[in-house]
Amino acid sequence: VKNNHTLMTAAALGLAAVVLNEASSADANQQPSSWAGAGLYNIDNVLWRDAQRQSDSTQVAGYAEGPYYLKYALLNCLPFFRALGNFLPDGTQAYTFGATTRSIRNPYFDPKYALLYGWLTAILMPDGRLPALEDSYVDMGMPELALTGKTQYVKPMYFSKLSGTGLASAVAQLRDVTVDMRAAWLAAALAPTPPSAAALTVLPGSGNLVFRAGTDSLATYLHVYGRGGLAQANAGGHSQGNASSFILHAQGQLLALDPGYLSYDRRAEVGQATNHNLVLVDGAGPAIGTPGAGSPAMSGIQHAFQTPQLSYGEVTTAYQQASITRKTLFVRGAYFLLADAVSAAAPHTYTWQLHGYGLAGAPAAAATGTFADGLAAHEGTWQKNGVSLLAHITSTGGGATYGTATNPHETTYNTPENHTTLLVQSPSATQTQFLAALYPYTTQPPQVATTSQAATAALAATSPGFVDVAFAQADSVLRADASGQLPQVVSADGQLNFYSATADGDFAQLFVQAGTALQVGVSPVLRASRRADISWQRTSASRYDGYASRATTLTINLPESPATVAGSGVASYAYDADRQQLQVVLRAASTFEVQLPVAGHPAGVSPLPVVLADFGGQRVGAAVQLSWHTASEQHSLGFAVQRQTTADFETIGWVASAGDSARQHSYAFRDAAAPATGAYYRLRQLDQGGAATYSPVVAIGATAVAEARLLPALPQPAHDLLHVRVAGPEANVTLQLLDGLGRVVRQQRCQQQAALAHHPAQP
Known part of the structure; x- marks a missing residue:
């Protein structure tokens, strides 16, 4: 059996070899070297090599049996790995088990294991607990990761919202288990590092789509689950019926539940599809896993992107016999829109479920939390520990029926508790759309109303500062919002459409999924030459941000000519002053920024608040260490550190700058979650007026490489000769000279210190 039991036993055997390393025997099987070989072989085999392996060495694939059983296996593995790190150097050695010999790297140094540790820290809820995915207990942390000796995996836990059995369960993990005592001792020398997870974490290999409003313990967090491949197939008897389910956590409180795990003998009480936040088909959902066979429902994550005010993923x-696509739009870090597109060849009855942390009929201060029935208005509200979740749900045509059920969830080992589940059932049909607004709040709830029509699931929401309208449809017809919440009707042709205006009626944000157009009244706001997922938003008084999921040409309303349009996929742009329209040509999927002129700087002229002397990086173990120097700074706010591994750059950290200085300053940033396959890095320097400039791009390879730095080009300005220097090992380099629109006007391959001659065309 290739599971947690094998890992526990193998690691125990290996640790015995370390402790009893001086033992001897005439029987080769009784020698510590044989024990170590058997242990390392089986750990390596179960995790990385066997057809039933629990993870994948080429990507972040999680652990098939779920977070708890990885924690369980690591109880023995981590002390064994730490011992190997203490007593053996890094390197690969031959280990034999049975008739097979394999070359295996010391696990303490092997970067494959960082994929597992990084996965656990990437999916943590804001309070430091792990989400109860698959057969995993609630209130579960991972202090054992301190045994790695690496601070990036040591995260704080916050118990301010835990009480009763939940608090006792969490505290017991830190106090009662021998391994956790060792971890706590080691953690005293490894101070927990502040959470640093990205606003959007997309891990297709492990099936995790995580939205975050921040990195503090009270931040809003939504985890949508969608895994397939080996991660799902090899989960066996520890997979639940949870394809496309979600968990919501806000203000330190779990609000939308995963049911947890009572015990193996009672797993079916909470592991069925009826206990998860997903759509049922004729009352049934994905099957629960059985020994030797994981849940057969395969899932996948696609079309995810992140911009400052809108993040999205599917x-x-x-x-x-039905297909479901769950589309999630995170709006302004405040609330979530969930659109579920469901279709089948034959008619079915579809039921949308939400398991909230509260029980109908419970007194106001009950430990179970409470539920307030708003079914007549298509909504319900759960409240626990002073934090509320308002859920407003509608479906195509607005003809759904609303009801509730009582379901169990785990509070601690073998201890269930009941909660109220909201059920929204559509009429029998081959397809339907559900659209839900999920608002966590502590003081003032938003006002949400259903505005669905025959072909749309639609709603309108009014919250402090904004009026939002959204509608989902199965086709790509240009349809209008019927809410009447805005002075003019919003029309769009995407399958999920969103438009937001400020309380004063000014444009705020928009999104169309698989669309080409959105207009307000008869005035087009956005048009695209090809269907795409498109986001456009006003981020500040002088800045807009956009995104398109494929190469396309966008025509966007813009009140004045931009100072800059920047993005990795921007091929060109032009502004039509008569029509007040910006045309942006994208050669690939890309985010992009549009900067309007800053006061005191005419259009087309951007201030240069920072003179960047150099920027470079190198690998330090599995991490990447970036460093840069500035020669001077004026009104500088700081540097967003950005990384590109696939189609676009994403911000992974922030470093504040000196602000105003005429002397040199040094900066550094460590990317502890650097991909093993290599990546590109750049700096987005932001000034106090909102203007942004970008550094040169630095490439970091898959293995440790010598540091490369682009030094200042001289003279500045240059007329016909430019000296460029690159610090680093001797090698040939290719230099490119770009014009203001990013077009290559000169390219030359030369040694690292070279002169690049360019003779401009004569008039």
């Missing part, structure tokens, strides 16, 4: 799955 999970697709299929079960009970």
Whole structure:
């Protein structure tokens, strides 16, 4: 059996070899070297090599049996790995088990294991607990990661919202288990590092789509689950019926539940699809896993992107002869829109479920939390520990029926508790759309109303400062919002459409999924030459941010000529002053920024608040260490550190700058979650007026490489000769000279210190 039991036993055997390393025997099988070989072989085999392996060495694939059983296996593995790190150097050695010999790297140094540790820290809830995915207990942390000796995996836990059995369960993990005592001792020398997870974490290999409003313990967090491949197939008897399910956590409180795990013998009480936040088909959902066979419902994550005020991602799955696509839009870090597109060849009854942390009929201060029935208005509200979740749900045509059920969830080992589940059932049909607004709040709830029509699931929401309208449809017809919440009707042709205006009626944000157009009244706001997922938003008084999921040409309303349009996929742009329209040509999927002129700087002229002397990086173990120097700074706010591994750059950290200085300053940033396959890095320097400039791009390879730095080009300005220097090992380099629109006007391959001659065309 290739599971946690094998890992526990193998690691125990290996640790015995370390402790009893001086033992001897005439029987080769009784020698410590044989024990170590058997232990390392089986750990390596179960995790990385066997057809039933629990993870994948080429990507972040999580652990098939779920977070708890990885924690369980690591109880023995981590002390064994730490011992190997203490007593053996890094390197690869031959280990034999049975008739097979394999070359295995010392696990303490092997970067494959960082994929597992990084996965656990990437999916943590804001309070430091792990989400109860698959057969995992609630209130579970991972202090054992201190045994790695690496601070990036040591995260704080916050118990301000835990009480009763939940608090006792969490505290017991830190106090009662021998391994955790060792971890706590080691953690005293490894201070927990502040959470540093990205606003959007997309891990297709492990099936995790995580939205975050911040990195503090009270931040809003939504985890949508959608895994497939080996991660799902090899989960066996520890996978639950949870394809496309989600968990919501805000203000330190779990609000939308995963049911947890009572015990193996009672797993079916909470592991069925009826206990998860997903769509049922004729009352059934994805099957629960059985020994030797994981849940057969495969899922996948696609079309995810992140911009400053709108983040998006999809999970697709299929079960009970129906296909489901769950689309999630995170709006301004405040609330979530969930659109579920469900279709099948034959008519079915579809039921949308939300398991909230509260029980109908419970007194106001009950430990169970409370539920307030708003079914007549298509909504319900759960409240626990002073934090509320308002859920407003509608479906195509607005003809759904609303009801509730009582379901169990785990509070601690073998201890269930009941909660109220909101059920929204559509009429029998081959397809339907559900659209839900999920608002966590502590003081003033938003006002949400259903505005669905025959072909749309639609709603309108009014919250402090904004009026939002959204509608989902199965096709790509240009349809209008019927809410009447805005002075003019919003029309769009995407399958999920969103438009937001400020309380004063000014444009705020928009999104169209698989669309080409959005207009207000008869005035086009955005048009695209090809269907795409498109986001456009006003981020500040002088800045807009956009995104398109594929190469396309966008025509966007813009009140004045931009100072800059920047983005990795921007091929060109032009502004039509008569029509007040900006045309942006994108050669690939890309985010992009549009900067309007800053006061005191005419259009087309951007201030240069920072003179960047150099920028470079190198690998330090599995991490990447970036460093840069500035020669001078004027009104500088700081540097957003950005990384590109696939199509676009994403911000992974922030470093504040000196602000105003005429002397040199040094800066550094460590990317502890650097991909093993290599990546590109750049700096987005932001000044106090909102203007942004970009550094040169630095490439970091998959293995440790010598540091490369682009030094200042001289003279500045240059007329016909430019000296460029690159610090680093001797090698040939290719230099490119770009014009203001990013077009290559000169390219030359030369040694690292070279002169690049360019003779401009004569008039």
